[in-house]
Every structure is written in structure tokens, then in C-alpha cells.
Amino acid sequence: METILQVEDLKKSYGKIEALKGLSFEVKKGEVFALIGPNGAGKTTTLRIVATLLTPSEGNVVFMGKNLKEHADFVRENISYLPEEAGAYKNMRGLEYLRFMATFYAKNERDVEIFINRAKEISGLSDRLSDKIGTYSKGMIRKLLLARALMTKPALAILDEPTSGLDVMNALEIREIIREYVKEGTSVLLSSHNMLEIEFLSDRVALIDKGRILEVGTAEELKEKYSAKNLEEVFRRVVQ
Numbered sequence: 001m002e003t004i005l006q007v008e009d010l011k012k013s014y015g016k017i018e019a020l021k022g023l024s025f026e027v028k029k030g031e032v033f034a035l036i037g038p039n040g041a042g043k044t045t046t047l048r049i050v051a052t053l054l055t056p057s058e059g060n061v062v063f064m065g066k067n068l069k070e071h072a073d074f075v076r077e078n079i080s081y082l083p084e085e086a087g088a089y090k091n092m093r094g095l096e097y098l099r100f101m102a103t104f105y106a107k108n109e110r111d112v113e114i115f116i117n118r119a120k121e122i123s124g125l126s127d128r129l130s131d132k133i134g135t136y137s138k139g140m141i142r143k144l145l146l147a148r149a150l151m152t153k154p155a156l157a158i159l160d161e162p163t164s165g166l167d168v169m170n171a172l173e174i175r176e177i178i179r180e181y182v183k184e185g186t187s188v189l190l191s192s193h194n195m196l197e198i199e200f201l202s203d204r205v206a207l208i209d210k211g212r213i214l215e216v217g218t219a220e221e222l223k224e225k226y227s228a229k230n231l232e233e234v235f236r237r238v239v240q
């Protein structure tokens with residue numbers, strides 16, 4: 001399978017804190033690749049570097065054959081990022097927000113309409129899109145932002161804890177949406193603390209702790225290796 005993203009020996013320090021200590025992995029085309037690890041393991045730092053929002057202290061990121069250092073614009077055009085603590089503009093209406101974001105990515109007015117229509121479908125928010133975002137529940141905001149992240153059908157969607165804080169039904173819906181987009185050609189790099197979600201969504205998982213990758217494989221491979229019933233047990237054994 002073709003590789004869409006290569007992360008090579010990534011290091012990142014914040015002052016004295018070494019958040020990443022040489023992290024390498026790759027994401028194949030059409031794959032959902034998940035990062036799991038305890039709080040502070042370095043997941044968000046990794047995702048933010050790939051999304052070009054942070055620069056690494058050392059190492060390389062190669063996306064679709066292009067090094068991020070020289071091609072940040074290309075990367076930004078083809079990657080979308082859903083941050084963990086994403087707020088949206090509270091005083092904007094949902095639809096205004098989608099239009100505003102669509103104009104950044106669209107090459108012409110026709111694309112703007114295509115993106116907005118796609119986002120309407122993904123969000124499932126129908127009439128509520130005419131209301132101000134300040135009146136939305138947490139689940140509605142998450143859906144709006146996921147719709148924004150996927151509406152361009154990016155080559156790679158980076159989703160930091162896509163369903164955190166959502167109830168079971170909303171989380172299920174969001175997972176289904178993500179899987180649909182993978183069928184249409186989007187690769188996904190995500191982080192999550194929810195092992196059920198990871199088993200349902202991911203093709204491969206990387207377990208990270210203290211800025212290093214400890215294991216990579218499919219959920220099945222990891223469960224077999226650690227004679228574990230589920231990923232939670234794998235996680236416990238690897239991280240302890």
C-alpha cells in the first residue's frame with residue numbers, strides 16, 4: 001500500500017520538557033491510524049506538528065512525498081485538522097461558519113457550494129445551522145467542526161480525540177461518518193483515549209508513552225502479542 005505520511009525521528013522540546021524523543025511511524029493511503037497513550041504522552045504535539053502548527057526540534061515529516069519543511073502550503077491545502085479543544089466562533093451562525101471556512105479552501109464559487117453541501121450532510125444539523133454556534137451543545141459543535149474538517153475531502157484528516165465529550169449516539173454517528181470518508185479516499189490520523197473507538201475505527205494503532213512509540217500494529221496483532229482480551233488490557237501491559 002502507498003504511504004501517504006512518513007514521520008521520521010521526530011523530537012520536540014518545550015523548554016526543558018522533552019515531549020517527543022524520536023518518534024517514527026507511517027500512515028498508508030486509505031488507512032485510519034490511531035495514536036493512543038497516557039495523558040502527556042505526546043499525541044497532540046505529534047498531531048500539531050503534522051498539521052504544520054508546531055515545528056519539531058528535530059526530525060522530518062513527509063506528506064505525499066513532500067517534506068513539510070519546504071512544502072507547508074501544500075500540506076495545509078491537503079490536510080485538515082480537528083483540534084482537541086476546538087472552539088468555534090460563538091457569534092457566527094453554523095452555516096456562516098461553514099461558508100467562511102469553505103472560502104479558504106475552495107478554488108471557485110462552485111467548490112464553495114459543494115463543500116457547504118457536503119458539510120451540511122456530514123453535520124446532520126439541518127435547521128440548527130441557521131442558529132448561532134453559541135447556542136449549540138458540545139456534540140453539535142463537534143459535529144460542525146468535523147463537517148468543516150471533512151468537507152474538502154482532504155487527503156489526510158487529523159482528528160484529535162474526535163468524539164471526546166460526546167454521548168454514545170453522537171459518538172457512534174461521528175465514527176460512522178469518519179469510516180464513510182475513509183471509503184471515499186481520505187486517510188485518517190487520530191488520537192483517542194477510547195479503546196472501543198479505536199478498535200472500531202482504526203486499521204493500525206501506535207501506542208505511545210513519554211514521547212516514544214512502544215508498539216505499532218493492528219488491534220488483533222497487539223491483542224495476540226500480549227494475550228489480551230481487548231486493547232485496554234494491551235494498553236495497561238505496555239504502559240506499565
Ligand SMILES: Nc1ncnc2c1ncn2[C@@H]1O[C@H](COP(=O)(O)OP(=O)(O)OP(=O)(O)O)[C@@H](O)[C@H]1O
Binds near residue numbers: 043045
Ligand atoms: N505549550 C506547551 N508548553 C510546555 N509544555 C507543553 C506544551 N504542550 C505540551 N507540553 C508538554 O508536552 C508533553 C506532551 O503533551 P501532549 O499534549 O502532546 O500530550 P498528549 O499525549 O496529547 O496528552 P493528553 O492525552 O493529555 O491530551 C506533556 O508533558 C506536556 O506537558
